[in-house]
Amino acid sequence: MQTTLHGTKKLITIDTDGPVTIIGEKINPTGQKKMASALLEKNFDYIRELATRQVAYGADILDVNVGVPGLDEESALAEVAQIVSGLVDIPICLDSPNPAALARAIDVIPGKPLINSVSGEEKKLSDILPIVKAREAAVIGLAMDDDGIPATAEGRLKVAEKIIERATRLGIPQEDVIIDPLVLTVGADSKAAELTLATIRLIREQLGVNINLGASNVSFGLPERLTVNQAFLALSIGAGASCVISDPMKLANIVRASDLLLGRDEYAIRYIRYFRSLPKDPPPS
Amino acid sequence: MQTTLHGTKKLITIDTDGPVTIIGEKINPTGQKKMASALLEKNFDYIRELATRQVAYGADILDVNVGVPGLDEESALAEVAQIVSGLVDIPICLDSPNPAALARAIDVIPGKPLINSVSGEEKKLSDILPIVKAREAAVIGLAMDDDGIPATAEGRLKVAEKIIERATRLGIPQEDVIIDPLVLTVGADSKAAELTLATIRLIREQLGVNINLGASNVSFGLPERLTVNQAFLALSIGAGASCVISDPMKLANIVRASDLLLGRDEYAIRYIRYFRSLPKDPPPS
Numbered sequence: 303m304q305t306t307l308h309g310t311k312k313l314i315t316i317d318t319d320g321p322v323t324i325i326g327e328k329i330n331p332t333g334q335k336k337m338a339s340a341l342l343e344k345n346f347d348y349i350r351e352l353a354t355r356q357v358a359y360g361a362d363i364l365d366v367n368v369g370v371p372g373l374d375e376e377s378a379l380a381e382v383a384q385i386v387s388g389l390v391d392i393p394i395c396l397d398s399p400n401p402a403a404l405a406r407a408i409d410v411i412p413g414k415p416l417i418n419s420v421s422g423e424e425k426k427l428s429d430i431l432p433i434v435k436a437r438e439a440a441v442i443g444l445a446m447d448d449d450g451i452p453a454t455a456e457g458r459l460k461v462a463e464k465i466i467e468r469a470t471r472l473g474i475p476q477e478d479v480i481i482d483p484l485v486l487t488v489g490a491d492s493k494a495a496e497l498t499l500a501t502i503r504l505i506r507e508q509l510g511v512n513i514n515l516g517a518s519n520v521s522f523g524l525p526e527r528l529t530v531n532q533a534f535l536a537l538s539i540g541a542g543a544s545c546v547i548s549d550p551m552k553l554a555n556i557v558r559a560s561d562l563l564l565g566r567d568e569y570a571i572r573y574i575r576y577f578r579s580l581p582k583d584p585p586p587s
Numbered sequence: 588m589q590t591t592l593h594g595t596k597k598l599i600t601i602d603t604d605g606p607v608t609i610i611g612e613k614i615n616p617t618g619q620k621k622m623a624s625a626l627l628e629k630n631f632d633y634i635r636e637l638a639t640r641q642v643a644y645g646a647d648i649l650d651v652n653v654g655v656p657g658l659d660e661e662s663a664l665a666e667v668a669q670i671v672s673g674l675v676d677i678p679i680c681l682d683s684p685n686p687a688a689l690a691r692a693i694d695v696i697p698g699k700p701l702i703n704s705v706s707g708e709e710k711k712l713s714d715i716l717p718i719v720k721a722r723e724a725a726v727i728g729l730a731m732d733d734d735g736i737p738a739t740a741e742g743r744l745k746v747a748e749k750i751i752e753r754a755t756r757l758g759i760p761q762e763d764v765i766i767d768p769l770v771l772t773v774g775a776d777s778k779a780a781e782l783t784l785a786t787i788r789l790i791r792e793q794l795g796v797n798i799n800l801g802a803s804n805v806s807f808g809l810p811e812r813l814t815v816n817q818a819f820l821a822l823s824i825g826a827g828a829s830c831v832i833s834d835p836m837k838l839a840n841i842v843r844a845s846d847l848l849l850g851r852d853e854y855a856i857r858y859i860r861y862f863r864s865l866p867k868d869p870p871p872s
Binding site: 492 | 773774777778780781784805809810811814815817818819821822825826840841843844845847848849850852853854855858859862863
C-alpha cells in the first residue's frame with residue numbers, strides 16, 4: 303500500500319514494500335532546551351539549519367512540533383511550518399495535539415502534508431479527522447484510545463481498525479492513514495518492544511497499511527541509547543515498519559542498511575550514494 | 588534446543604530461545620596483518636591481550652584460527668589453543684579446515700569445545716565428524732556442499748538436514764550441531780542477506796537447531812561496514828539466530844540490545860550490567 307505526500311516540489315511515497323521513509327524529528331522542543339529557546343526567541347536560523355541538515359542526512363519528511371509552555375502554539379505552528387516548508391521541498395508533518403493549531407498551520411503550507419496525530423480517543427477522532435479530510439492530507443493514527451494503550455497486539459490492532467473505519471467513513475482513503483503501533487520504554491517493561499514487533503506483524507498482515515514508528519521512546523533511561531534505537535529500528539523494519547520518525551543524523555544510516563539487507567536496494571546503489579552525499583562537517587550534538 | 592560447551596571452568600549454553608551467544612572472532616589472521624605477524628613471530632602477548640579483551644567485551648566462546656601461509660598449522664593451532672584456553676575459562680572454538688590440526692589441538696584443550704567447521708561436502712563430513720565424535724565436542728555445520736552454496740533457503744535447509752543426519756548416524760547428538768546458514772556480501776548480490784534471513788527462519792521452523800552467523804562477510808566492500816553489520820545482526824537475531832561469530836568490541840552491544848528488545852532480558856539487567864562492566868580504556872583498532 304502506498305501513501306503519497308508532497309511538499310513544494312517533491313513527491314514522497316511511503317510504501318509498505320519499502321524502502322523505508324524517514325520523518326526527521328528534530329524540530330521538536332520536547333526535552334530539547336536549545337530548540338525550546340529558539341522557538342521562544344524566534345531564532346529561526348537555528349530551525350532553518352536543522353531543517354536543511356536533516357534533509358542532507360536523508361529525511362524524506364520533516365516533523366514540525368512547537369509545543370513549548372508559554373508559546374502561542376496556534377500562531378507559532380503556522381509560522382514555523384511556513385518557514386520550514388518555504389526552505390525545503392519535501393512534505394511537512396504537522397505535529398500537535400491542538401486542532402486549532404493544526405487547522406491554521408495546514409492552510410499556510412503547500413502540497414499534501416501529514417498530520418501527527420490522531421488516536422482512537424473519541425475527541426481526537428472528532429477534532430482531527432475533519433481537518434485531515436478538508437485538506438485531503440494524510441494522518442498518523444496512534445494505537446491507543448480512551449482506555450489508554452492496549453497491552454496486547456490484538457488490542458492495538460482493534461484501535462487501528464477503529465481509526466481506519468472512522469477515517470474512511472469521512473471519506474479519507476485507507477492508504478492515507480498510517481498506523482503507529484506505539485512502543486513503551488523497554489527499561490520499564492522488558493516485553494514492551496517484543497509486543498510492538500508483534501503488533502507491527504499483526505497490523506501488516508491484517509490491515510496491510512503503512513506503519514510508522516518512533517525510535518527513541520524505547521530506550522528511555524538506558525545506557526547507550528543509540529545502540530538500542532539502532533537495534534529497534536532494524537528489528538521493526540524487519541517486522542514490517544515502513545516509516546520511522548527519528549533523528550536522521552544518527553539513525554538514517556541503520557535505516558538505509560536495513561533496506562539494503564532486506565533486498566530493497568539493487569546493487570547497493572542507494573546505500574552507497576547515501577554515504578557519498580553526506581555533508582563533510584560533523585552533525586551538531 | 589540447547590548446546591552446552593565448557594572451558595576450564597565456565598559452562599556456556601547456546602540456546603535457541605536466547606540470549607544470544609557471542610563467539611569472539613579476533614584470533615584470526617585472515618586479512619589481519621598484525622595477527623598474522625604475531626602468529627609467525629610467536630608474539631603470544633598480543634594474542635593473550637586479544638583473548639582477555641574479547642572476554643571483557645562479552646565473548647562467551649573464543650574462536651582460534653591460525654591460518655597463515657608459511658605457518659605449520661598443526662603445531663600452531665595446538666600451541667595457540669593451549670595458550671588461550673589456559674588464560675580464559677570459557678570454551679574454545681577451534682577454527683580450521685585441516686583435520687590433522689583439529690585432531691591435535693582438540694587433545695590439548697580442556698572442556699567441551701566447538702569445532703568450526705564441517706559442511707555438507709563429503710570429504711569434510713568424513714574427515715571432521717569423527718574428530719567431533721571422539722571428543723564429544725560440538726560442531727558448526729556450514730550450509731554448503733560439493734555443489735557449492737545453494738541459492739535457495741530450501742537448498743540450504745537440505746544441506747543442514749544432511750549434516751545433522753550424518754552427525755547423528757555417528758552418534759553426535761543433534762543439539763551438538765549448530766547450523767551456519769551462510770551469508771554472501773550484499774554489495775555483490777542485493778538479495779543475499781534476505782535469503783539468509785529466510786534460511787534462518789526455515790531452519791528454525793523445520794529443524795529447531797541452534798543457528799550461528801558470521802557478521803562481517805555481508806558488508807564486504809561497502810562503506811560504513813559497521814552499520815551494515817549492526818543491522819544484519821539485529822535482523823538475524825530477530826529471525827532466530829542464537830549464536831554469532833563477531834568482534835565483541837564492536838558488536839556485542841547491538842547483540843545485547845537485540846536480546847533486550849526481544850524480551851530476553853528482564854528489567855534490562857543484563858544490558859545495563861554489560862555497559863557497567865566494560866573496560867574504561869578504548870578498544871584497540
